[in-house]
Amino acid sequence: MSRKLLLEHINVPGINTLEVYRQKGGYRAVEKALKTLTPEEVVEEVKKSGLRGRGGAGFPTGMKWSFLAKPEGVARYLVCNADESEPGTFKDRYLMTYIPHALIEGMIVSSFALGAKVSYIYVRGEMMPQIRILEKAIAEAKAAGWLGKNILGTGYDLELYVQPGGGAYICGEETALLESLEGKRGNPRIKPPFPAIAGLYGCPTVVNNVESIAAVVPIINDGGEEYAKIGIGRSTGTKLISASGNLVKPGVYEIELGLPVEEFIYSDEYCGGIANGKKLKATVAGGSSVPILPANLTLKYANGEPRLMSYESLSEGGFATGTMMGSGGFIAFDEDQCIVRNTWNFARFYHHESCGQCSPCREGTGWMEKILHKIEHGHGTIEDVDLLWDVQRKIEGNTICPLGDAAAWPVASAIRHFRDEFEWHIKEPIKSQSQNYGLANYATPIEKAPVTEEK
Amino acid sequence: MLKVEEQTPVQFSSELLAKFDDVKSRYPEGKQKSALLPLLHLVQAEFLWVPTSAMDKIAEYLNIQPIEVYEVATFYTMYFLKPQGKFALEVCRTGPCCLVGAEKILDHLENKLGIKEGEVTADGLFSFRGVECLAACGFGPVLQISPEYTFYENLTTESVDKLIEDLKNK
Numbered sequence: 001m002s003r004k005l006l007l008e009h010i011n012v013p014g015i016n017t018l019e020v021y022r023q024k025g026g027y028r029a030v031e032k033a034l035k036t037l038t039p040e041e042v043v044e045e046v047k048k049s050g051l052r053g054r055g056g057a058g059f060p061t062g063m064k065w066s067f068l069a070k071p072e073g074v075a076r077y078l079v080c081n082a083d084e085s086e087p088g089t090f091k092d093r094y095l096m097t098y099i100p101h102a103l104i105e106g107m108i109v110s111s112f113a114l115g116a117k118v119s120y121i122y123v124r125g126e127m128m129p130q131i132r133i134l135e136k137a138i139a140e141a142k143a144a145g146w147l148g149k150n151i152l153g154t155g156y157d158l159e160l161y162v163q164p165g166g167g168a169y170i171c172g173e174e175t176a177l178l179e180s181l182e183g184k185r186g187n188p189r190i191k192p193p194f195p196a197i198a199g200l201y202g203c204p205t206v207v208n209n210v211e212s213i214a215a216v217v218p219i220i221n222d223g224g225e226e227y228a229k230i231g232i233g234r235s236t237g238t239k240l241i242s243a244s245g246n247l248v249k250p251g252v253y254e255i256e257l258g259l260p261v262e263e264f265i266y267s268d269e270y271c272g273g274i275a276n277g278k279k280l281k282a283t284v285a286g287g288s289s290v291p292i293l294p295a296n297l298t299l300k301y302a303n304g305e306p307r308l309m310s311y312e313s314l315s316e317g318g319f320a321t322g323t324m325m326g327s328g329g330f331i332a333f334d335e336d337q338c339i340v341r342n343t344w345n346f347a348r349f350y351h352h353e354s355c356g357q358c359s360p361c362r363e364g365t366g367w368m369e370k371i372l373h374k375i376e377h378g379h380g381t382i383e384d385v386d387l388l389w390d391v392q393r394k395i396e397g398n399t400i401c402p403l404g405d406a407a408a409w410p411v412a413s414a415i416r417h418f419r420d421e422f423e424w425h426i427k428e429p430i431k432s433q434s435q436n437y438g439l440a441n442y443a444t445p446i447e448k449a450p451v452t453e454e455k
Numbered sequence: 456m457l458k459v460e461e462q463t464p465v466q467f468s469s470e471l472l473a474k475f476d477d478v479k480s481r482y483p484e485g486k487q488k489s490a491l492l493p494l495l496h497l498v499q500a501e502f503l504w505v506p507t508s509a510m511d512k513i514a515e516y517l518n519i520q521p522i523e524v525y526e527v528a529t530f531y532t533m534y535f536l537k538p539q540g541k542f543a544l545e546v547c548r549t550g551p552c553c554l555v556g557a558e559k560i561l562d563h564l565e566n567k568l569g570i571k572e573g574e575v576t577a578d579g580l581f582s583f584r585g586v587e588c589l590a591a592c593g594f595g596p597v598l599q600i601s602p603e604y605t606f607y608e609n610l611t612t613e614s615v616d617k618l619i620e621d622l623k624n625k
Binding site: 180 | 493495531533549551586589599605
């Protein structure tokens with residue numbers, strides 16, 4: 001049984017209330033930080049922990065905090081990114097639903113470390129039930145003196161507010177989120193300046209994911225060094241993985257980073273294998289944006305070594321044979337699933353969610369959706385596959401924010417690993433409307449996967 | 456598409472305006488525009504959609520230009536720019552939910568309610584549409600019902616039938 005830092009008490013009845021959360025040791029981190037540590041010492045502990053941003057980018061949280069500008073007389077803000085919208089990711093919703101106080105406690109400690117007097121939790125608008133849960137928990141915490149003026153008699157003041165979004169994936173991008181929080185369309189800003197210099201209302205701002213902020217609680221309780229002992233290499237600590245798709249037990253799991261992917265998929269402690277006794281065809285390991293991998297490359301590197309659930313191991317082999325940790329949205333596809341249909345679905349998603357600011361993304365995502373629709377419905381030509389490849393290459397790296405890359409990678413990786421399936425749809429237009437391709441050639445174990453740079 | 460000429464007169468109750476004031480107090484002086492998204496949600500919860508005249512009144516309340524409200528209301532997908540059913544059903548149609556049968560649920564709703572996506576039933580009770588990922592991929596297929604955004608997981612055609620019956624009797 002691996003260590004649980006965030007979900008240890010998830011099954012305790014009433015853990016969503018302040019009373020039970022306190023009984024299980026909740027708000028100790030606030031007491032410790034506010035009474036015995038300076039803000040700089042809290043930042044130092046987070047640096048020592050090696051915690052990396054859990055929203056997808058994996059940037060070290062402590063380092064992000066240390067970039068925050070601190071001009072005299074200017075307000076600083078902490079904004080929690082709870083705009084969880086990456087297909088395949090649902091860990092933040094889970095955490096906020098069942099242990100809202102873990103996020104609030106993390107927000108208090110982190111706001112103290114950054115010197116923020118007002119902090120916001122930006123929750124995607126569809127999560128109205130979670131917004132109500134958080135607002136109730138904030139009211140409880142405030143009534144008990146954990147928020148408001150002069151917290152614990154230390155002279156530190158903090159107000160915490162929940163802000164609903166309006167249903168836009170792009171607002172998970174931190175500068176789009178800040179625009180949205182200012183009451184505008186969610187168009188990402190050109191960087192620099194980074195939010196650490198000019199963020200919300202032009203003031204220095206840190207934007208962190210829900211899970212990153214919740215992880216600050218065990219880091220302060222046990223110390224950054226203790227936290228860093230968990231995990232493997234530069235992937236320290238535990239990570240929430242959202243498991244979905246054709247699995248026996250989909251759901252949210254807290255793993256110690258470094259767990260073998262094979263164990264995660266097949267052991268009864270985690271997903272329990274592929275549902276209905278089917279075979280694994282492919283996985284998307286870190287949310288819809290990361291490259292899709294066939295089963296063999298999911299479980300093992302091209303050289304046959306086992307692949308682990310860690311930032312480094314998942315990206316081993318680059319985009320030729322690897323993928324990314326992303327936000328930890330683990331989607332499993334069984335042998336009955338159609339890669340072309342899924343790629344079309346994802347392309348439609350990115351087309352729908354493109355903010356329209358940059359032409360390569362605005363036009364390219366729509367173009368990709370149309371071509372994939374055509375192939376999926378039996379009207380594709382071989383040239384369409386090359387055109388699709390061409391379009392995705394011209395989106396990648398040519399946009400203000402990473403949504404363009406996020407739209408291009410799933411398409412590129414699907415063609416890279418499952419080109420035979422695309423071609424089958426084109427060569428067998430009628431058959432492909434009533435049958436599925438089944439396990440791809442590449443999905444069966446092969447001796448040595450081709451390691452070529454395709455860029 | 457937003458039709459600016461379409462005017463449905465609305466009145467904001469004093470209860471609603473009190474909620475507006477509470478939201479506005481969360482932001483620093485002069486940054487009241489931040490209240491825009493929450494205010495639009497409050498209006499939608501009250502009227503079940505966001506008429507243009509309500510947007511104008513919000514602009515007046517926040518002391519901003521009407522266009523600043525229109526551009527936001529049309530950018531975000533949650534705001535209904537035309538009337539919906541009393542129960543607006545939104546089914547997730549993104550990848551992971553489709554792996555476990557979301558498309559079947561959408562087809563079933565279309566047959567069951569006898570309307571196409573985006574239409575309203577003759578009795579005014581129901582409308583439905585497919586929406587993008589609702590962040591509950593492990594419990595799919597899922598749907599939510601506005602304005603409360605009550606959430607239903609692990610849907611089957613049977614559970615959808617039961618849900619519709621329950622809503623009719625509500």
